[in-house]
Amino acid sequence: MKPSLSAGRVQSVAVRLIVEREEDVRNFKSTAAYRVTARFEVSTAERVAILTAELPKRFTTKADALKF
Numbered sequence: 001m002k003p004s005l006s007a008g009r010v011q012s013v014a015v016r017l018i019v020e021r022e023e024d025v026r027n028f029k030s031t032a033a034y035r036v037t038a039r040f041e042v043s044t045a046e047r048v049a050i051l052t053a054e055l056p057k058r059f060t061t062k063a064d065a066l067k068f
Helices: 009-027 062-067
Strands: 034-043 048-059
Touching: 034 062, 048 062
Parallel strands: none
Antiparallel strands: 034 048
């Protein structure tokens, strides 16, 4: 953009937000995360109930998740 031109107040902010978001996307480094889930079957005389639970913690390696 030429120095004598103005993008306007709203456009300038929008362009800045887009550029910042694009930088965040380019700088993002993905990592693996493993989660532990469990399934429980509870039996009573009348019925069988199935409960599921998930550990809120994430593990960085599969070995750590299995060790837990």
